[in-house]
Amino acid sequence: MSDHIYKVVTVVGSSTKSVEDAIHGAVAKANESIRNMNWFKVVETRGHIEDGSVAHFQVTLDIGFTLD
Amino acid sequence: MSDHIYKVVTVVGSSTKSVEDAIHGAVAKANESIRNMNWFKVVETRGHIEDGSVAHFQVTLDIGFTLD
Amino acid sequence: MSDHIYKVVTVVGSSTKSVEDAIHGAVAKANESIRNMNWFKVVETRGHIEDGSVAHFQVTLDIGFTLD
Amino acid sequence: MSDHIYKVVTVVGSSTKSVEDAIHGAVAKANESIRNMNWFKVVETRGHIEDGSVAHFQVTLDIGFTLD
Amino acid sequence: MSDHIYKVVTVVGSSTKSVEDAIHGAVAKANESIRNMNWFKVVETRGHIEDGSVAHFQVTLDIGFTLD
Amino acid sequence: MSDHIYKVVTVVGSSTKSVEDAIHGAVAKANESIRNMNWFKVVETRGHIEDGSVAHFQVTLDIGFTLD
Amino acid sequence: MSDHIYKVVTVVGSSTKSVEDAIHGAVAKANESIRNMNWFKVVETRGHIEDGSVAHFQVTLDIGFTLD
Amino acid sequence: MSDHIYKVVTVVGSSTKSVEDAIHGAVAKANESIRNMNWFKVVETRGHIEDGSVAHFQVTLDIGFTLD
Amino acid sequence: MSDHIYKVVTVVGSSTKSVEDAIHGAVAKANESIRNMNWFKVVETRGHIEDGSVAHFQVTLDIGFTLD
Amino acid sequence: MSDHIYKVVTVVGSSTKSVEDAIHGAVAKANESIRNMNWFKVVETRGHIEDGSVAHFQVTLDIGFTLD
Amino acid sequence: MSDHIYKVVTVVGSSTKSVEDAIHGAVAKANESIRNMNWFKVVETRGHIEDGSVAHFQVTLDIGFTLD
Amino acid sequence: MSDHIYKVVTVVGSSTKSVEDAIHGAVAKANESIRNMNWFKVVETRGHIEDGSVAHFQVTLDIGFTLD
Incomplete structure (x- = not known):
C-alpha cells in the first residue's frame, strides 16, 4: 500500500471445495x-x-x- | 447461481413513477x-x-x- | 403491539411485478x-x-x- | 445540492397501497x-x-x- | 432462486477442523x-x-x- | 457452547417494568x-x-x- | 401504529441509577x-x-x- | 456531558475548501x-x-x- | 472529554441480576x-x-x- | 442529480498531507x-x-x- | 462463558495457506x-x-x- | 502488511484545528x-x-x- 491510487472491483468466486478455493478462483479470473x-x-x-x-x-x- | 465467477457493478436508476421503474431503467441501461x-x-x-x-x-x- | 410475546420468522417472497406484490405473496404464504x-x-x-x-x-x- | 446548509428530519409515512404512496404521503405532510x-x-x-x-x-x- | 416463497432459518454448526466442516455439519443437521x-x-x-x-x-x- | 449444532430463534418480550423483565418473559415463553x-x-x-x-x-x- | 404520519426525534436521557430511568427521564422531558x-x-x-x-x-x- | 437531557438534530454543512470548514459552517448555522x-x-x-x-x-x- | 488523548479497551461484565450490575462489575474490574x-x-x-x-x-x- | 442513470466506481486516493488532498487525488485520477x-x-x-x-x-x- | 469478567483484544493473523491457519497463528501468538x-x-x-x-x-x- | 501477526489498539486523538491534527496527535501519543x-x-x-x-x-x- 504505497502512495498510489487504487481502484476497487467486486468479484464473486465459487468452489465446491472451500472458501479459500473460491477466493483463489475469483483472483485468478480477475487476473485475466x-x-x-x-x-x-x-x-x-x-x-x-x-x-x-x-x-x-x-x-x-x-x-x-x-492505477498505473 | 451456478459454478461461475461473477463480477458486481453498482448502478443508480431513477424514475418519476416508482421504485420498480427505477430498477427496470437501471437494468435496461446496464444491458447496453x-x-x-x-x-x-x-x-x-x-x-x-x-x-x-x-x-x-x-x-x-x-x-x-x-464472466464468460 | 400490545403487552404480548412475539416470535419473529424470516420469509422471502417473490413477484414478477412489484416489491409490494412480493410482500403480499410472502405474507399470504406465511398465513397458511x-x-x-x-x-x-x-x-x-x-x-x-x-x-x-x-x-x-x-x-x-x-x-x-x-404467541398465544 | 448546491452550497447550502441542510437540516435533516425523519418522518414515517404509511399507505394501504404501496411504498411509493407512503413516501408521497410523508413528503406531503412534511410540506405543510x-x-x-x-x-x-x-x-x-x-x-x-x-x-x-x-x-x-x-x-x-x-x-x-x-436552511434559508 | 426461482419464483418460490422461501423461509429462512438460522443454524450454528461447529467443527474442530475447519470453517467448511462446521458449515457442512450445520447443513447436514438441518437436512434431518x-x-x-x-x-x-x-x-x-x-x-x-x-x-x-x-x-x-x-x-x-x-x-x-x-415452502412447498 | 460445546461441540453441538445450535438453532437460533428470534423472540420479542415486553414488560411494563424493565429491560431485564422483558428478557425474562421472552425466555420463559420460549421455554414452553x-x-x-x-x-x-x-x-x-x-x-x-x-x-x-x-x-x-x-x-x-x-x-x-x-439440537438433540 | 395506525394509519398516521409520524415524525421521529432523537433525545438522550441520563440517570445515575439505571437504563430504564434514563429512558423515563428522556420521555418525560420530550413530553413537555x-x-x-x-x-x-x-x-x-x-x-x-x-x-x-x-x-x-x-x-x-x-x-x-x-403529526395531527 | 453532565446529567442533562440532550436533543439531537442532523445538519449538513458544505465547503469548497475542507471537511473541517463544512463542519464549522454547519455548526455556525445551527447556532443561529x-x-x-x-x-x-x-x-x-x-x-x-x-x-x-x-x-x-x-x-x-x-x-x-x-434541553434547558 | 477535554483535550486529552484517550485509549479504548473492551471489557465484558456479567451479572445474574441486571444489565446495570454487569456494567458496574466490568467497570469495577477495569478500575483495578x-x-x-x-x-x-x-x-x-x-x-x-x-x-x-x-x-x-x-x-x-x-x-x-x-493517557497521562 | 437529475433524471439520469449513474454508475458508481470505487477508488482509493492517498496523500501525505490531508484527507482532502487524498480525495482530490483520487478524483483527478478517475477524471483521466x-x-x-x-x-x-x-x-x-x-x-x-x-x-x-x-x-x-x-x-x-x-x-x-x-451514463450518457 | 461462566460468571467472570472478560477482556477483549484484537489480533490479526496471516497465513499463505488458509483462513483457519491464520486464526491458529493469531491465537498461538496471543497465547505467548x-x-x-x-x-x-x-x-x-x-x-x-x-x-x-x-x-x-x-x-x-x-x-x-x-481476568483472574 | 507482510506475513506478521498484528495487534490492534483503539486510541482517540483530539485537536482544536483539524481531523488530520487529531490523527497525528493520537499516533504520536501511541508511539510513546x-x-x-x-x-x-x-x-x-x-x-x-x-x-x-x-x-x-x-x-x-x-x-x-x-508483534515482534
Missing part, C-alpha cells in the same frame, strides 16, 4: 483482465445447497489494484 | 454494455423533492453478471 | 401456517435478471406474530 | 411545515398485518431541506 | 428436519479456545428453503 | 416449546409510549438452543 | 414539548465514569409521535 | 437557532464533482444540545 | 488496572440460559480512559 | 478515464504509519458518474 | 502473553495479492480472555 | 508506548462545541502494530 492487483477483502460468504448438502461456496471479494 | 446479468440487490433508495413533492425516485443497485 | 401475524419489516430487496431485464423481485421480510 | 425540501432517503420499510394480510406499508424517510 | 434447502449465508464466524489453542470453529448460517 | 436453550443476544430495545410516559419496554432476542 | 408520542427505540447506551465507577447512564432514543 | 450545543458526530462525508474536480465537500453531522 | 477512566459505551448485550431461565447477563463495553 | 462525474461519498479513511508517525492518508471513495 | 483465553470472533477477512494470485490471508480476530 | 506501528483506520469522528462553535475535533483510530 486486471494488472497490479494488491489486496482483497471478503465482503460476503454464501453458498448453494442441493439434495441436502453444500453444492458450492460463493465468496464475494473487493479487490484493490493500482 | 453488460452481457449475462444474473441478479441485482437494492443498496439504497433515495429521491429528489421539488416544489414540495417527490420529483423522482433513485435506486442504487448492485448487479451481478457472469 | 402462522396465526396472529402483526407486523413485517423489509430486510433485503433483491431480484433475478434474465435476458437483460428483471425476471422477478425478491423481498426478505421479518414477520412478527403473537 | 417545512419549506425548501430537496431530497429524501428511505431508512426503513415496515408494515402492519391484520387478518393475515398487509394492512399498510410504513416507510421511514430522512428528508433534507435548505 | 428441513426439505428443499436452496442456499446459505454465513452470518458470523466464532470459536472456542482451550489451553491456548482453537478448540473448535462455530459458524452461524442463515439457510433458505422453499 | 423449546428445550435446551443455551444463550440469548439482545437485537433491539424499543417500547411504547402512552399518555406521555413509557407504557412498556420491548426487547428482541436471538435465542440459541442445542 | 411533544404531543402524541407513540413509541421509542434505543439507539445507543453509553455512560460516564468518575473515580473508577459509573457516574451515570446515557441512553439515546428515537421517539416517534403522530 | 439552537442554544447550548455540546457535541457533534460526523455521520457521512460526501461531495459534488464538477468539470472533473471536487466542487465542494458535504458533511452530515448529528449535533447534541442540552 | 486502569486509571482515569472517563466513559463507556455498550457494544453488545448477551446472556446465558440454564434450565429454561436466564442464568446471567453479559454486557460488552468499550471503556475510554485518558 | 471517466467523463461526467457528479458526486463522491467517503467509504473509509485509513492510513500508513512509518517510524512512529503518519506516512500517508488513504481515503476510499464511491464516485458516481452519468 | 495472554492467559485464560476463552473465545474468538472473526471481525474481518482480507489478504494480499502478488503476481496475480493470493500471497496470504489475513484474519482479524477479537479474542476474549478471563 | 508501542513499537512497530503499521497502519490506522478511522472509526469515528466527533467533536465538542463550546459557545456555539467547534472547540475540538475527536478522532477514534484503530492502530495496527506488528
Whole structure:
C-alpha cells in the first residue's frame, strides 16, 4: 500500500471445495483482465445447497489494484 | 447461481413513477454494455423533492453478471 | 403491539411485478401456517435478471406474530 | 445540492397501497411545515398485518431541506 | 432462486477442523428436519479456545428453503 | 457452547417494568416449546409510549438452543 | 401504529441509577414539548465514569409521535 | 456531558475548501437557532464533482444540545 | 472529554441480576488496572440460559480512559 | 442529480498531507478515464504509519458518474 | 462463558495457506502473553495479492480472555 | 502488511484545528508506548462545541502494530 491510487472491483468466486478455493478462483479470473492487483477483502460468504448438502461456496471479494 | 465467477457493478436508476421503474431503467441501461446479468440487490433508495413533492425516485443497485 | 410475546420468522417472497406484490405473496404464504401475524419489516430487496431485464423481485421480510 | 446548509428530519409515512404512496404521503405532510425540501432517503420499510394480510406499508424517510 | 416463497432459518454448526466442516455439519443437521434447502449465508464466524489453542470453529448460517 | 449444532430463534418480550423483565418473559415463553436453550443476544430495545410516559419496554432476542 | 404520519426525534436521557430511568427521564422531558408520542427505540447506551465507577447512564432514543 | 437531557438534530454543512470548514459552517448555522450545543458526530462525508474536480465537500453531522 | 488523548479497551461484565450490575462489575474490574477512566459505551448485550431461565447477563463495553 | 442513470466506481486516493488532498487525488485520477462525474461519498479513511508517525492518508471513495 | 469478567483484544493473523491457519497463528501468538483465553470472533477477512494470485490471508480476530 | 501477526489498539486523538491534527496527535501519543506501528483506520469522528462553535475535533483510530 504505497502512495498510489487504487481502484476497487467486486468479484464473486465459487468452489465446491472451500472458501479459500473460491477466493483463489475469483483472483485468478480477475487476473485475466486486471494488472497490479494488491489486496482483497471478503465482503460476503454464501453458498448453494442441493439434495441436502453444500453444492458450492460463493465468496464475494473487493479487490484493490493500482492505477498505473 | 451456478459454478461461475461473477463480477458486481453498482448502478443508480431513477424514475418519476416508482421504485420498480427505477430498477427496470437501471437494468435496461446496464444491458447496453453488460452481457449475462444474473441478479441485482437494492443498496439504497433515495429521491429528489421539488416544489414540495417527490420529483423522482433513485435506486442504487448492485448487479451481478457472469464472466464468460 | 400490545403487552404480548412475539416470535419473529424470516420469509422471502417473490413477484414478477412489484416489491409490494412480493410482500403480499410472502405474507399470504406465511398465513397458511402462522396465526396472529402483526407486523413485517423489509430486510433485503433483491431480484433475478434474465435476458437483460428483471425476471422477478425478491423481498426478505421479518414477520412478527403473537404467541398465544 | 448546491452550497447550502441542510437540516435533516425523519418522518414515517404509511399507505394501504404501496411504498411509493407512503413516501408521497410523508413528503406531503412534511410540506405543510417545512419549506425548501430537496431530497429524501428511505431508512426503513415496515408494515402492519391484520387478518393475515398487509394492512399498510410504513416507510421511514430522512428528508433534507435548505436552511434559508 | 426461482419464483418460490422461501423461509429462512438460522443454524450454528461447529467443527474442530475447519470453517467448511462446521458449515457442512450445520447443513447436514438441518437436512434431518428441513426439505428443499436452496442456499446459505454465513452470518458470523466464532470459536472456542482451550489451553491456548482453537478448540473448535462455530459458524452461524442463515439457510433458505422453499415452502412447498 | 460445546461441540453441538445450535438453532437460533428470534423472540420479542415486553414488560411494563424493565429491560431485564422483558428478557425474562421472552425466555420463559420460549421455554414452553423449546428445550435446551443455551444463550440469548439482545437485537433491539424499543417500547411504547402512552399518555406521555413509557407504557412498556420491548426487547428482541436471538435465542440459541442445542439440537438433540 | 395506525394509519398516521409520524415524525421521529432523537433525545438522550441520563440517570445515575439505571437504563430504564434514563429512558423515563428522556420521555418525560420530550413530553413537555411533544404531543402524541407513540413509541421509542434505543439507539445507543453509553455512560460516564468518575473515580473508577459509573457516574451515570446515557441512553439515546428515537421517539416517534403522530403529526395531527 | 453532565446529567442533562440532550436533543439531537442532523445538519449538513458544505465547503469548497475542507471537511473541517463544512463542519464549522454547519455548526455556525445551527447556532443561529439552537442554544447550548455540546457535541457533534460526523455521520457521512460526501461531495459534488464538477468539470472533473471536487466542487465542494458535504458533511452530515448529528449535533447534541442540552434541553434547558 | 477535554483535550486529552484517550485509549479504548473492551471489557465484558456479567451479572445474574441486571444489565446495570454487569456494567458496574466490568467497570469495577477495569478500575483495578486502569486509571482515569472517563466513559463507556455498550457494544453488545448477551446472556446465558440454564434450565429454561436466564442464568446471567453479559454486557460488552468499550471503556475510554485518558493517557497521562 | 437529475433524471439520469449513474454508475458508481470505487477508488482509493492517498496523500501525505490531508484527507482532502487524498480525495482530490483520487478524483483527478478517475477524471483521466471517466467523463461526467457528479458526486463522491467517503467509504473509509485509513492510513500508513512509518517510524512512529503518519506516512500517508488513504481515503476510499464511491464516485458516481452519468451514463450518457 | 461462566460468571467472570472478560477482556477483549484484537489480533490479526496471516497465513499463505488458509483462513483457519491464520486464526491458529493469531491465537498461538496471543497465547505467548495472554492467559485464560476463552473465545474468538472473526471481525474481518482480507489478504494480499502478488503476481496475480493470493500471497496470504489475513484474519482479524477479537479474542476474549478471563481476568483472574 | 507482510506475513506478521498484528495487534490492534483503539486510541482517540483530539485537536482544536483539524481531523488530520487529531490523527497525528493520537499516533504520536501511541508511539510513546508501542513499537512497530503499521497502519490506522478511522472509526469515528466527533467533536465538542463550546459557545456555539467547534472547540475540538475527536478522532477514534484503530492502530495496527506488528508483534515482534
